[in-house]
Amino acid sequence: MKVAKLAGKLADPASAEWGSVDAVRVSLAPVALEAQPTEYIREAWKDRDYGQTAEAAVKAATDGERLYIRVEWADDPAPNREFQDAVGAVFPTNGSGVLATLGDDDKPLALWFWENGRPGPLNLRSHGPGVFRKEDSSALAATGALADGRWSVVLSGPASIAAKGKVGLAVWNGSNDERAGLAAVSREWLPLESE
């Protein structure tokens, strides 16, 4: 995926600048039930589907200082009861890491996390599905918008993260009570290539 060099209001998912950037369609798959970190979660979800958001469209851009990842996906029109829709941009921290499980203890992943209704994004270190540790999030920003049945969210942080070379995605459908490791995750890493 090319990281477009742009200027302008990239933090706004509705900004016209994003119109010039090609979207990459990303296929998503649920994190495996067996990988879920607690027996309670495995028992509670063994007969229930999750991670069914099949596809997202992603764009990447940089203004030289920040990396912007714009993710768009179809919202589940069912009402949100207790949980909200969320999205994450995932990066390696230690060479590579297992994207399908959102990392593990040996190779945790960096997770920029946006959730509808939270005051700001979270900067998480992901040691596995839902095994998240909060880190300083002051360098991150995120904006989400729901229009015409689709979520568009831009997550951004220091451009230096692009040196990790690849990005993954995770989507949580709040209407289906998805949170923690109950996510749809991109099947493969997307390379981040400078334009």
Next chain:
Amino acid sequence: MAATTETRVRQLAWVYDLNKCIGCQTCSVACKVLWTRDEGEKHQWWMSVNTMPGLGTPKGWEEMGGGFDTATGKPIPGHQPTREEFGGGFDFNYHEVFYGGTGGKAHLEPQAPRENRWAMNWDEDQGAGEWPNSYYFYMPRMCNHCTNPVCMTACPTGALSKDENGLVLRDEEVCMGDRFCMEACPYKKIYFNYERHVGQQCIGCFPRIEAGVAPACVRQCPGRAVFIGYLDDENSPVHRLVKEWKVALPLHAEAGTGPNVFYVPPLSPYRLKEDMSIDYETPRIPPEYLESLFGPGVHSALALLKSEMEKVRNGGSSEMLTTLIAYKWQELLGPFTVDPATLTPNGSKGA
């Protein structure tokens, strides 16, 4: 020989004497004013007194699942209680009543649709049964600081742990607000802070415990109905009531979490027959209902209470009843007898 260090984990326990609880909610309010007055905590009552039988709070909590299957050891999926099911926290029409110029025609009422109205004591004093044999009793409820806390094992981030006093505590910095703990808890005593996106529950007043002060629910109880102490302290009323006399019983022990809040079950008057004569064979609170709460040990506990009372009526003495009466208020407080008024703001003892 190398020196070894070992952290001894003890277990604090509470005993509520349901024959002395008058349902005044002083424990609830003492807890509320101390711990849950910040943002997102309006609906939170870490301590609350339910009228039993009743739906309580959250509404219908006994039917919400959670806990362990004691046959397989597997956790049982549960329902995550909603803010509406906990109830309360709604606003009232104060402005209309006090400043609206309605001349007393407007009355205070919650600003919520009637069908959605619920609060932590919404069904207070309703109980069950038909006159003249209607019945109810009060049951204070809090986090059970379980020996085998299913909330802790359900959490994917490891936000919950047991401290050196056996209290189940949450690291709010680690909590992601995933709420599996709320589903898994069979007592449904964990709340979600929608403003701060973290779970919250009774902390056993651990800062008071560390300063030698009894928890607010214990110290403020005007009925002398609640004891605190270490379960392994053989001189503690808690140990004697739970382990020695077995007259204080856990609630819904079948949930398999090893709760550490115990209850002395309620005695009740005898039923009245249709001709209004007394049926000396049948207590008004159905024993099978009490068994559904406190297990089969409730029958021997009630029998022991009755026989000890009979002994005293006949001029004898009963160490167990003397303990339950708690002539000396400080006996309720276990080792936590420090007067909080003597503490300085940083928690140390004042001069």
